[in-house]
Amino acid sequence: MxxxxxxxxxxxxxxxxxxxxxxxxxxxxxxxxxxxxxxxxxxxxxxxxxxxxxxxxxxxxxxxxxxxxxxxxxxxxxxxxxxVQPILLRDASENQEAYEYSQRLLAAAEKAMPYAAAEDRPRQVRDQAFRKAVMSLYMHRCALCGIRMLTPDGHTIVEAAHIRPWSESKDDRPVNGMALCRLCHWSFDEGFMSVSKDYEVLVSPMARAEQNNPGVIMTLEHRPIFKPEEDHFIPDQACLSWHRRVVFKT
Ligand SMILES: [Zn+2]
Structure with a gap:
């Protein structure tokens, strides 16, 4: 080829x-x-x-x-x-490294072990590892709206979102993440949506301000989020509190 x-x-x-x-x-x-x-x-x-x-x-x-x-x-x-050969070799080694790192992230969360930020790892390895960990926990379902769609090739509608962005938190723990569809990811990052102390969806009043027509987003307000079954993988309230304080538009 x-x-x-x-x-x-x-x-x-x-x-x-x-x-x-x-x-x-x-x-x-x-x-x-x-x-x-x-x-x-x-x-x-x-x-x-x-x-x-x-x-x-x-x-x-x-x-x-x-x-x-x-x-x-x-x-x-x-x-x-x-x-093509050196490119494939590089990709294979990145995939391997990302897989190992994702397993470590999950194991650390499971055993409530301290987490050391992996700043020395290449960004593509970190991103892939965080994505693998979060996707496996949410099984490709959006935490906020519940949508789950996969193509036969495995393309998914959801993305792995950091609650506190990596640039600010250096935190790849799965509890600092959620699987979000593109609409919810954008709305979450822009502060139109957040998650309450009781793990319910919050929708900002700004979402319906002025010329906005938020559509389906309004129907999600106060609905419980979809979260991993096991307690140690559920989004961390300290991260969510930061999002409500700093990002959410009240
Ligand atoms: Zn969604």
């Missing part, structure tokens, strides 16, 4: 299905459908294929660090152009 070509996760499953790494398990009656039309998207992949059964040999290989690294290098050199 040369540089500048858009790929998606469906390609390797389809195009490498005869390379001996795995066996695709088709949905019943989909054999002829697969022969007639190629798979070019995740939606199509999911509509014709149930899953992939990896071989015992591949399974053993990916559970071994050294073998896995060799496999990774071979795949990279075989299927990607030389100018």
């Amino acid at each position: 040369p540089a500048g070509t858009a790929g998606n996760m469906a390609y390797p499953f389809y195009h490498m299905h005869s390379e001996g790494f795995w066996e695709l398990v088709l949905r019943p009656g989909m054999e002829s459908d697969l022969q007639q039309r190629p798979v070019t998207s995740m939606t199509r992949l999911r509509s014709v294929i149930l899953g992939a059964k990896i071989t015992q040999k591949l399974f053993q290989c990916i559970t071994d660090n050294q073998c896995r690294e060799q496999l990774r290098a071979t795949l990279l050199h075989t299927y990607f152009s030389p100018d």
Whole structure:
């Protein structure tokens, strides 16, 4: 694959299905459908294929660090152009670092351990880790309005929002975050929405001021927010209090 070509996760499953790494398990009656039309998207992949059964040999290989690294290098050199390879290696290492950092954020919250700001980490690693942690807690549901929408490719309507922005708080704890849809995220950051001491949605009187037509936002007022089930992941009242004091437009 040369540089500048858009790929998606469906390609390797389809195009490498005869390379001996795995066996695709088709949905019943989909054999002829697969022969007639190629798979070019995740939606199509999911509509014709149930899953992939990896071989015992591949399974053993990916559970071994050294073998896995060799496999990774071979795949990279075989299927990607030389100018793309270093970019993919960098992305893979960032993804790995972000995953580990997100696990640490969740573990620290779970055990109520002190949190050290990871200012030395690159911004993209921090952002990705915070996002991973918050998304897993809210399961892609907006904390304020409850909307949850995902595409077959895994694109989600919600974003991971800091309650106290990182620039000001240096705080990536999951309790300083909420998953918010774009409308609620913007409204929260602009101070049109906040969260009360009792975890209810607050809507600023400014939202309906002058030429505004806040629509659905007004129906959310005083409704309980959607929050993680476990107490140690629920938004921190100290962070929310800061938001009510500093950002919320009263
Ligand atoms: Zn929302």
